[in-house]
Amino acid sequence: MLSTPAAPVDLEQVWSAHNYHPLPVTLVAGEGAWVTALDGTRYLDLLSAYSALNFGHRHPRLLEAAHAQLDRLTLTSRAFHNDQLGPFCAELAQLVGMDGVLVMNTGAEAVETAIKAVRRWAYDVRGVRPDEATIVTAAGNFHGRTTTIVGFSTDPDARRGFGPFTPGFVSVPFGDLEAVGGAIDDTTAAVLVEPIQGEAGVIIPPAGYLGGLRRLCDERGVLLVLDEIQSGLGRTGWTLACDREGVRPDVLLLGKALGGGIVPISAVVARGDVLEVFTPGSHGSTFGGNPLACAIAREVVAMLQTGELQCRAARLGCVLADGLADLSPALVAQVRTAGLWAGIDLAPGLPPARVVCETLLARRVLAKDAHGSTLRLAPPLVIDEDDLRWAVDQVRDVLVELCP
Numbered sequence: 001m002l003s004t005p006a007a008p009v010d011l012e013q014v015w016s017a018h019n020y021h022p023l024p025v026t027l028v029a030g031e032g033a034w035v036t037a038l039d040g041t042r043y044l045d046l047l048s049a050y051s052a053l054n055f056g057h058r059h060p061r062l063l064e065a066a067h068a069q070l071d072r073l074t075l076t077s078r079a080f081h082n083d084q085l086g087p088f089c090a091e092l093a094q095l096v097g098m099d100g101v102l103v104m105n106t107g108a109e110a111v112e113t114a115i116k117a118v119r120r121w122a123y124d125v126r127g128v129r130p131d132e133a134t135i136v137t138a139a140g141n142f143h144g145r146t147t148t149i150v151g152f153s154t155d156p157d158a159r160r161g162f163g164p165f166t167p168g169f170v171s172v173p174f175g176d177l178e179a180v181g182g183a184i185d186d187t188t189a190a191v192l193v194e195p196i197q198g199e200a201g202v203i204i205p206p207a208g209y210l211g212g213l214r215r216l217c218d219e220r221g222v223l224l225v226l227d228e229i230q231s232g233l234g235r236t237g238w239t240l241a242c243d244r245e246g247v248r249p250d251v252l253l254l255g256k257a258l259g260g261g262i263v264p265i266s267a268v269v270a271r272g273d274v275l276e277v278f279t280p281g282s283h284g285s286t287f288g289g290n291p292l293a294c295a296i297a298r299e300v301v302a303m304l305q306t307g308e309l310q311c312r313a314a315r316l317g318c319v320l321a322d323g324l325a326d327l328s329p330a331l332v333a334q335v336r337t338a339g340l341w342a343g344i345d346l347a348p349g350l351p352p353a354r355v356v357c358e359t360l361l362a363r364r365v366l367a368k369d370a371h372g373s374t375l376r377l378a379p380p381l382v383i384d385e386d387d388l389r390w391a392v393d394q395v396r397d398v399l400v401e402l403c404p
């Protein structure tokens with residue numbers, strides 16, 4: 001007797017750890033802003049893999065770069081040089097106007113790398129006493145999932161059961177400059193924040209916050225680390241979210257979209273004296289700086305060099321903001337947008353944002369909830385204007401449908 005092959009989702013249910021709660025849709029193909037499910041239904045992707053797909057699914061330029069490199073050389077380890085790492089570091093550093101780059105793979109690894117860099121800098125350059133360095137962080141942050149990083153998260157779900165945690169982090173409210181000033185002391189190595197808190201629901205700090213942080217860090221002789229893993233590379237209508245305030249950090253963290261939606265690659269882009277604290281053997285990664293990832297990321301950098309995608313994100317961001325601005329206060333408590341990025345706090349009385357996402361799914365729109373009552377949208381920057389307008393109509397219709 002022939003047995004029916006198990007559905008992929010059933011296999012996942014039985015064999016995969018349940019560390020996610022995906023929407024009930026199984027994707028098999030994607031192109032641009034659209035994806036196709038197992039049953040052939042097409043969906044508009046308004047999540048972009050948390051901004052890792054800023055350039056959409058399978059962008060032809062990125063595929064071409066990937067194919068060309070796949071046919072030549074994919075992995076060398078850093079025991080040997082490869083011909084892609086150096087050019088990538090130079091091109092990325094020049095794109096963002098900084099001194100140099102340390103390449104890793106995931107966002108969390110970039111954050112971990114920055115923590116090591118600023119701690120060693122604090123001891124070697126600032127003269128902090130051994131093993132006493134601290135880093136000022138913001139409440140509501142999301143910087144990844146390693147034990148050190150969840151140790152300074154303020155989200156109980158991210159932390160429960162994973163202690164004991166690494167000491168040396170001081171948490172202050174996000175957006176509160178006075179609190180940062182009060183937290184910096186002789187032990188401080190750095191202030192580490194997201195310029196816009198993505199996972200928290202696209203929380204935008206008060207105007208002048210980043211400039212204020214820059215001034216405080218300069219006055220007190222500590223480093224400013226900006227985690228732009230989600231906010232960077234075009235999402236906000238600028239190359240970097242900190243460009244909105246004309247601020248340069250000492251250490252900039254990039255990831256997600258840097259891999260063009262094809263491979264994981266992350267980068268710590270920093271001032272020369274910060275990167276110099278690393279010596280051979282003090283840090284690294286088997287896959288970090290591999291030629292396949294670097295070749296794809298070089299194409300990402302080249303695509304950002306013209307400014308065209310950033311302009312597109314800014315222009316379509318206005319379309320998104322205008323569309324959402326029309327939503328009645330009976331439906332939404334607050335809407336925050338930055339370029340093609342939106343956090344929509346649902347009005348009290350509406351069902352949880354997860355239910356909104358499930359209802360949007362039935363209308364062929366993929367979106368994601370954040371913290372119960374916030375809906376977040378981050379369409380690929382290549383989305384068609386008509387598709388974006390259609391998506392905003394779907395959001396409005398779903399909220400009206402679910403409004404009690």
Ligand SMILES: Cc1ncc(COP(=O)(O)O)c(C=O)c1O
Pocket residue numbers: 050106107108109111142143144145194198199227228229230231255256
């Ligand atoms: C701001 C920020 N930093 C770091 C990370 C962690 O990146 P990864 O999931 O690649 O480890 C994320 C992921 O969402 C993020 O949004």
